[in-house]
Amino acid sequence: MLEGPIAAAPKSVAFDKPPLRFLTCGSVDDGKSTLIGRLLFDFAAIPEDQLAAVEKDSRRIGTTGGALDLALLLDGLEAERQQGITIDVAYRYFRTATRAFIIADTPGHEQYTRNMATGASNCDAAVLLVDARKGVLPQTQRHALICALLGIKHVVLAVNKLDLVDFSEEVFSAIASRFAEFAKDLDLSSLVAIPISALIGENVVERRGNTPWYGGPTLLERLETLDVSPIARDAPFRFPIQWVNRPHSDFRGFAGTIASGAIRRGDRIAVASSGQNSKVERIVAFDGDLAQAEAGTAVTLTLADEIDAARGDVFIRPEQKPPYVLDQFSAFVVWMSEDHLLPGRSYLMRIGNQFVPAAVTSLRYKLDVETREHIAARQLELNEIGDCHLSTSAPVTFDCYADNRPTGGFILIDRLTNATVGAGMITHPLSRAENVHRQFLSVTKEERARLNAQKPAILWFTGLPSAGKSTIANLVEKALHRSGVHTYMLDGDNVRLGLNRDLGFTEADRVENIRRVGEVAKLFVDAGLTVLCSFISPFAAERRMIRTLVAGNEFIEIYVQASVETCARRDPKGLYRRARSGEIRNFTGVDSPYEVPEAPELRLDTEGSTPQELADKVLAWLKQHGYLQAPQDKSA
Amino acid sequence: MIDPHLRWLEAESIHVFREIAAEFHHPVLLYSIGKDSSVLLHLARKAFFPSPPPFPLLHVDTTWKFKEMIAFRDRVASELGVNLVVHVNQEGLAQGIDPIASGSAVHTRVMKTEALRQALEKHSFDAAIGGARRDEERSRAKERIFSFRSAAHAWDPRAQRPELWRLFNTRLKRGESMRVFPLSNWTEGDVWRYILAERIPVVPLYFAKQRPVVERDGMLIMVDDERLPLLAGEVPQMRSVRFRTLGCYPLTAAIESMAATLEQVVDETLRATRSERQGRLIDSDEAASMERKKREGYF
Numbered sequence: 001m002l003e004g005p006i007a008a009a010p011k012s013v014a015f016d017k018p019p020l021r022f023l024t025c026g027s028v029d030d031g032k033s034t035l036i037g038r039l040l041f042d043f044a045a046i047p048e049d050q051l052a053a054v055e056k057d058s059r060r061i062g063t064t065g066g067a068l069d070l071a072l073l074l075d076g077l078e079a080e081r082q083q084g085i086t087i088d089v090a091y092r093y094f095r096t097a098t099r100a101f102i103i104a105d106t107p108g109h110e111q112y113t114r115n116m117a118t119g120a121s122n123c124d125a126a127v128l129l130v131d132a133r134k135g136v137l138p139q140t141q142r143h144a145l146i147c148a149l150l151g152i153k154h155v156v157l158a159v160n161k162l163d164l165v166d167f168s169e170e171v172f173s174a175i176a177s178r179f180a181e182f183a184k185d186l187d188l189s190s191l192v193a194i195p196i197s198a199l200i201g202e203n204v205v206e207r208r209g210n211t212p213w214y215g216g217p218t219l220l221e222r223l224e225t226l227d228v229s230p231i232a233r234d235a236p237f238r239f240p241i242q243w244v245n246r247p248h249s250d251f252r253g254f255a256g257t258i259a260s261g262a263i264r265r266g267d268r269i270a271v272a273s274s275g276q277n278s279k280v281e282r283i284v285a286f287d288g289d290l291a292q293a294e295a296g297t298a299v300t301l302t303l304a305d306e307i308d309a310a311r312g313d314v315f316i317r318p319e320q321k322p323p324y325v326l327d328q329f330s331a332f333v334v335w336m337s338e339d340h341l342l343p344g345r346s347y348l349m350r351i352g353n354q355f356v357p358a359a360v361t362s363l364r365y366k367l368d369v370e371t372r373e374h375i376a377a378r379q380l381e382l383n384e385i386g387d388c389h390l391s392t393s394a395p396v397t398f399d400c401y402a403d404n405r406p407t408g409g410f411i412l413i414d415r416l417t418n419a420t421v422g423a424g425m426i427t428h429p430l431s432r433a434e435n436v437h438r439q440f441l442s443v444t445k446e447e448r449a450r451l452n453a454q455k456p457a458i459l460w461f462t463g464l465p466s467a468g469k470s471t472i473a474n475l476v477e478k479a480l481h482r483s484g485v486h487t488y489m490l491d492g493d494n495v496r497l498g499l500n501r502d503l504g505f506t507e508a509d510r511v512e513n514i515r516r517v518g519e520v521a522k523l524f525v526d527a528g529l530t531v532l533c534s535f536i537s538p539f540a541a542e543r544r545m546i547r548t549l550v551a552g553n554e555f556i557e558i559y560v561q562a563s564v565e566t567c568a569r570r571d572p573k574g575l576y577r578r579a580r581s582g583e584i585r586n587f588t589g590v591d592s593p594y595e596v597p598e599a600p601e602l603r604l605d606t607e608g609s610t611p612q613e614l615a616d617k618v619l620a621w622l623k624q625h626g627y628l629q630a631p632q633d634k635s636a
Numbered sequence: 637m638i639d640p641h642l643r644w645l646e647a648e649s650i651h652v653f654r655e656i657a658a659e660f661h662h663p664v665l666l667y668s669i670g671k672d673s674s675v676l677l678h679l680a681r682k683a684f685f686p687s688p689p690p691f692p693l694l695h696v697d698t699t700w701k702f703k704e705m706i707a708f709r710d711r712v713a714s715e716l717g718v719n720l721v722v723h724v725n726q727e728g729l730a731q732g733i734d735p736i737a738s739g740s741a742v743h744t745r746v747m748k749t750e751a752l753r754q755a756l757e758k759h760s761f762d763a764a765i766g767g768a769r770r771d772e773e774r775s776r777a778k779e780r781i782f783s784f785r786s787a788a789h790a791w792d793p794r795a796q797r798p799e800l801w802r803l804f805n806t807r808l809k810r811g812e813s814m815r816v817f818p819l820s821n822w823t824e825g826d827v828w829r830y831i832l833a834e835r836i837p838v839v840p841l842y843f844a845k846q847r848p849v850v851e852r853d854g855m856l857i858m859v860d861d862e863r864l865p866l867l868a869g870e871v872p873q874m875r876s877v878r879f880r881t882l883g884c885y886p887l888t889a890a891i892e893s894m895a896a897t898l899e900q901v902v903d904e905t906l907r908a909t910r911s912e913r914q915g916r917l918i919d920s921d922e923a924a925s926m927e928r929k930k931r932e933g934y935f
Contacts, residue, residue: 018644090777091770093823100641102821114798121800243654247687257651286682298650298683311658336798350803411803418807420797
């Protein structure tokens with residue numbers, strides 16, 4: 001059954017183009033391992049000694065009664081081999097006489113959307129496997145939809161195990177047309193269905209004569225001839241600056257990989273965000289300067305003029321369609337973490353080479369990836385996909401993902417753990433915020449503050465329930481008021497009864513509560529006031545989010561410190577007692593965590609001082625840092 | 637002129653190198669003297685041109701490398717003017733660890749894995765660049781380009797970050813580090829084709845020549861110096877051999893070959909049906925041994 005390996009000579013035409021990267025996806029038992037195994041076998045990509053190891057493992061832990069179990073070759077990690085699962089994307093390499101391939105092999109389990117999205121993000125095409133006996137399953141639709149969302153334009157539907165349905169043309173045609181119907185609004189450039197049997201090799205590499213009614217290409221022929229000439233080459237020029245090369249004062253080069261389009265020596269280019277522009281003086285490469293370079297090339301550009309540009313900036317060509325430079329956009333987000341995506345929580349976004357704090361401002365719906373229905377949701381769980389509005393703390397340069405994959409995709413990073421928790425594809429820009437805010441504001445924050453003769457700020461008191469936050473904040477406010485500072489106090493009691501009365505105490509609601517308080521506090525700071533906020537605010541991510549809403553010196557985090565035991569002893573409202581008896585749920589310090597501030601501006605230890613002493617400490621700090629001006633300045 | 641396939645691989649590797657320079661404080665290139673290291677070094681010079689690579693080279697020397705490897709290393713370092721740091725696990729040396737008496741498993745753990753950890757900690761390197769490729773061995777097929785390591789240098793397959801597009805997540809907390817593999821998507825054939833196309837110098841041991849070897853358990857072991865104890869009846873024979881991979885000489889088997897030129901080596905590699913790591917005795921110590929070594933911090 002196994003043919004001799006087909007070797008490619010060093011000068012093979014297989015190397016005349018970059019490798020074709022394709023994704024294989026299928027449900028459990030669709031025969032994916034057998035198919036990949038066959039391709040790797042036939043093209044000599046499995047070395048003898050690795051094969052010998054698999055033979056040994058097949059006898060030990062195989063599921064094929066001692067016969068060669070190809071899944072063991074493909075499932076690389078000991079942990080997953082023992083559990084009989086595949087948990088990640090594996091990359092495989094093989095080459096025929098005419099083309100080189102990289103397979104992104106992703107597991108078919110329903111819950112692994114995350115891995116499929118990861119594999120698909122770098123692929124040009126997808127091979128979707130279907131078991132001829134089962135037809136198009138919900139998972140098949142799920143896989144197709146994820147591929148389409150990630151921008152894969154070429155799909156091969158491999159209807160496998162045809163030998164088990166007597167190579168029936170009717171069965172094949174019914175599956176092919178059912179899938180074509182499903183796929184018709186996935187915006188694919190090509191969809192080809194091929195009847196195969198991976199087991200006996202029918203229509204995989206060659207025809208074995210069991211499907212005389214089929215006149216199309218074999219799977220391999222299809223892959224070998226697939227034209228995936230990337231849109232990137234014809235798209236407008238985008239050059240995300242990766243690294244500034246400055247060996248000495250006479251040379252300043254901008255190193256990076258051309259994301260799309262092309263550039264020639266002498267072309268005019270501009271920084272997308274600032275509009276500063278110049279001409280390309282040299283396209284520097286190790287083997288000598290280039291006259292031109294196109295998408296996918298890693299080069300170093302030097303310019304005719306000194307302009308202000310750094311890692312994260314994007315060079316464009318001014319005469320071409322510009323990218324967006326905005327702080328709000330809409331995107332599909334694939335969630336990859338056990339911790340839910342919470343609207344309002346601040347994440348670190350990486351888009352191109354830009355790193356910027358970002359939050360989902362609204363989760364419009366989550367997508368049922370099988371039925372494509374829109375489902376209302378307040379949070380996104382692992383492996384779910386949501387249509388989101390996002391807001392970044394500063395404008396970023398981007399394109400829509402459908403127009404430009406390298407400049408339209410982003411990842412989200414948890415700011416505490418540094419884990420990659422989500423990935424997104426931008427669908428369109430949002431410019432409402434621009435229109436609403438900025439055009440109508442003619443009196444600025446600085447002018448209002450000057451009229452009030454004070455330096456506005458948020459004094460954010462955080463700590464466990466009953467730590468003494470409100471008591472101290474009240475004393476501070478009284479003292480500030482006496483000295484003529486315009487203040488306002490926001491605390492749980494006055495906010496929860498009005499603005500936030502629709503919110504409960506789940507993690508999602510707590511995040512939203514703090515987000516709204518932050519936005520209100522920001523408006524008050526804008527109005528030139530000193531705002532005292534007294535909130536448990538247990539999560540570091542939210543406190544950090546509020547810090548990013550205002551200018552650097554306008555957020556003062558004050559950690560009111562007391563042990564859980566002390567707080568429980570004080571317990572003026574009897575809340576700890578009720579929480580410990582289980583009467584109240586999600587109570588911070590009892591059954592809900594409190595993340596201690598790592599670097600607050602001020603730390604107040606309530607166990608060693610009186611509230612008045614601590615309030616004085618806050619006032620002294622404010623004075624020392626210039627938030628309280630001397631009286632004579634007031635009249636100025 | 638290199639072909640479009642190699643050009644694509646080269647561009648990706650250069651991109652990864654520049655990402656390292658932009659994102660880490662103290663990167664280091666793990667220079668093992670082999671062909672992959674030669675390619676890595678060549679790519680690094682291209683990535684940062686006209687600047688020199690902004691990181692030193694680290695060679696973890698087990699003191700059992702082939703003599704020709706050490707000579708080659710020192711020549712490259714002086715010709716290219718690169719900063720080469722050589723680290724030897726002195727404690728291991730003092731304990732008399734060696735690949736023959738201590739066995740390959742102990743030798744590798746003490747003189748390579750532990751030595752590497754010592755060196756990374758001593759110099760506070762936060763990114764270590766290695767030449768590992770995904771086609772080498774089955775547990776590596778799932779390896780990331782940016783592979784996250786805990787503060788204890790441990791590799792936890794479940795803690796690896798998904799890599800989408802080329803948006804690498806390079807964030808680290810204090811003590812944590814990254815192993816970075818710019819050659820992830822290269823195959824052994826690609827490495828040799830690139831060496832040929834770019835005329836990159838490699839250790840002469842990769843080319844077939846008459847060398848003194850003994851045959852043990854079907855493996856051809858070269859007698860590189862007098863430290864290799866000969867078993868009863870063993871007499872070194874001169875045979876035309878070369879190496880597909882280079883490590884510590886008693887642990888690295890040669891293959892019989894007549895491929896004495898780069899062109900012949902490329903031709904032989906592209907037709908090969910045995911994997912290159914097959915010559916590495918340490919891999920077959922036990923099932924899934926590479927994964928275990930990686931968890932402990934081996935490359």
